[in-house]
Amino acid sequence: MVALKPILLAGLVHLHLHALRGLAWASSSPTPQQIVRDLQARLSPGSEIVLTSDPGYARDFTQRFAIATPPAYVVGVKPVAVSDVQAVVRYSASKNVPFLATGGGHGYTFSLGRLESGIELDMSNFHSIDIDPAANTLTVGGAVQIGNVTAALLAAGRELPVGQCATVGLTGLTMGGGVGPYGGIHGAASDSLLSAEFVTGTGDILNVSATRHADLFYGVKGAGFNYGVATRLTYRVYPLTNNGDVMVVNTQFPGPLNGSVWELASRFVGRQPKELTLDFSLRWNASSGGMVAWCSFYYVGPQAEGLRLIQPFLDLGPLNVEIHAARYDSISSVALYSAESVGTIRGISFVPYSVNLYAIDPPSLISLFNYMNATMTGRPDLQTATLAWAQFSTYGFQLFPVESSAFPYRDVAVFFQYDGFGFNASQIPALDKFGKNVRSLMRPGSGRTDLEVYVHFGHGDEGPAAWYSAAKLPRLNALKAVYDPKNLFSYYNPVQRGRYGH
Structure with a gap:
């Protein structure tokens, strides 16, 4: 047999080791059944955790409106507490399992189709609505839909600029800015945001506002889905225009x-x-x-x-x-x-x-x-x-x-x-x-x-x-390095492309 030249032999060894590392990474990714068991051990007893192949998933979890290029889930998780959301984020980071938080179930960008074999983090249990007419504030859970909010606000004699579709989640709308008919009067939905309880890509629970973590608050108002999951939001609301x-x-x-x-x-x-x-x-x-x-x-x-x-x-x-x-x-x-x-x-x-x-x-x-x-x-x-x-x-x-x-x-x-x-x-x-x-x-x-x-x-x-303008990208990219360094949040028209080979 002709002897291999040293440089060629070294190249083959390098390729072999690279292939072994790829196999090790794949084998380290948990199976869907293991994900369920792992999260059952980490989340509150009231949280629901199911395989997407189970009948309970179609029955209990928020299904998507747009399905042209949907994210592909293997497990559905419905947390009951902000600490459960935190646990899912930390688990995703440690186990290389992608996930996406779901509020109303809208969002039709084709970029969502890059998520494969992931977790749906269904926020449906975060549905509270609290209006303080004296303070002119509205506090909502992360999965509240526009139609629920506008009905409650009207009954309280208040308004907030929102989009037109009643089934869209208010959180998702806000984190992308939020345009709609009352924007001409009050600005984008995000302009009325006063504060947010936010689980970041680092697994921290932060209360962000103009005076607390103001750098992240800036990013939440227009690009928030790049940095974490909003579990509670408080807005400034206004007396009704034209009654x-x-x-x-x-x-x-x-x-x-x-x-x-x-x-x-x-x-x-x-x-x-x-x-x-x-x-x-x-x-x-x-x-x-x-x-x-x-x-x-x-x-x-x-x-x-x-x-x-x-x-x-x-x-x-x-x-x-x-x-x-x-x-x-x-x-x-x-x-x-x-x-x-x-x-x-x-x-x-x-x-x-x-x-x-x-x-x-x-x-x-x-x-x-x-x-x-x-x-x-x-x-x-x-x-x-x-x-x-x-x-x-x-x-x-x-x-x-x-x-x-x-x-x-x-x-x-x-x-x-x-x-x-x-x-x-x-x-x-x-x-x-x-x-x-x-x-x-x-x-x-x-x-x-x-x-x-x-x-x-x-x-x-x-x-x-x-999506974000070239002028804003340097600041938004800098926020990723601080609040989502592992690029966990990278499937919805992202500031930066994600991990997992995409």
């Missing part, structure tokens, strides 16, 4: 009028009243054989004032007009002809793409509309795709300095999103390809050279600079 009454006007415009709709919407940029929201949904209509524009207008003030503001839209001659007297907690139930219910269907495949618009360029939008209309004609697999348009006043967002929190986008004219709804898995590839093309057509008229996206609307391929 809680909201005018909602639903309209439908035929496709050929889309350019006129864009032109009128552009007139509000930089001068939109803080009480007014423009909420559009552009979708395929089988009856007309093409796209139509569903436009809803919310005005938190007297109906006569609201109608005067939107009269130019009404003068276009919409196909249909509905005027509703809604309340602070019921906007989503009537907006867009009650179409918000689509977003509350669990187990739907959802393909998102988004672009922040800082200007409204009617020619670009007309081209986009025409492209979608032509492409969807004769393509039933694409006809569930819609464009969502959320246009808020920037007044409330700009009450707070850019450096006050990790939330980066306070001057956005429109949060513009492609929503690819798939009712079976076979639609996903086509909807995904279509969405990429739509995003590429959105960008030229956005008013920015670089892609910028609200983190909760992200597809997952845009990157940290798009």
Whole structure:
């Protein structure tokens, strides 16, 4: 046999040792059954710990709304105390087992699909709601949903800026900033956050605020899911605007009028009243054989004032007009002809793409509309795709300095999103390809050279600079080194990519 050269022999030994280390790492990862046993020994007796293959998992645990690229769990854990959350975080760090905390079960970024063989940390037991009208504060558990909060606040004569979908978890919304109709008045949801009980990636339980761990508090308000799990949050709340009454006007415009709709919407940029929201949904209509524009207008003030503001839209001659007297907690139930219910269907495949618009360029939008209309004609697999348009006043967002929190986008004219709804898995590839093309057509008229996206609307391929802004990344990366040095929290549009070979 020909003798191996020393350098080649050394290389083979190196590769062999590397392979052995890989086998050792794999063998050190506990089986799902062992994870259950380990956590049963570490958590409070009232905590529920099951294999995801057990019937109890589907029955007792929060199931996801979006399933196009879901995280893959092998064990579900439902803790009853903050010390149990701490134990799960520490266990994950020591055993190389990934996990993700679940509140409402929303979140549709494709980055979640990188989590494999992990633990679902279901926060459902953290559902308390405590309102102090005298102090104008709201304290909630980490899994409280928006609809529960708005109903309780309305009964107490108070309000908080939140998103529109009632089933979204308030914690998740807040940790990404939190935009919605009342943002024009009070700013992002995170701007009203006063403090949070937080289990960090180092396994510590911290109470964070502007005066305690202020560096982390900055990160929690806009990028919080990168650093830990929020178990309790306290917010500043406000007396009801207009006694809680909201005018909602639903309209439908035929496709050929889309350019006129864009032109009128552009007139509000930089001068939109803080009480007014423009909420559009552009979708395929089988009856007309093409796209139509569903436009809803919310005005938190007297109906006569609201109608005067939107009269130019009404003068276009919409196909249909509905005027509703809604309340602070019921906007989503009537907006867009009650179409918000689509977003509350669990187990739907959802393909998102988004672009922040800082200007409204009617020619670009007309081209986009025409492209979608032509492409969807004769393509039933694409006809569930819609464009969502959320246009808020920037007044409330700009009450707070850019450096006050990790939330980066306070001057956005429109949060513009492609929503690819798939009712079976076979639609996903086509909807995904279509969405990429739509995003590429959105960008030229956005008013920015670089892609910028609200983190909760992200597809997952845009990157940290798009979600958090390049200017904020150095500070956010520095926080990771302190509060999550092992990158445990790295699956939801992360500041940094995670461990486990991803």
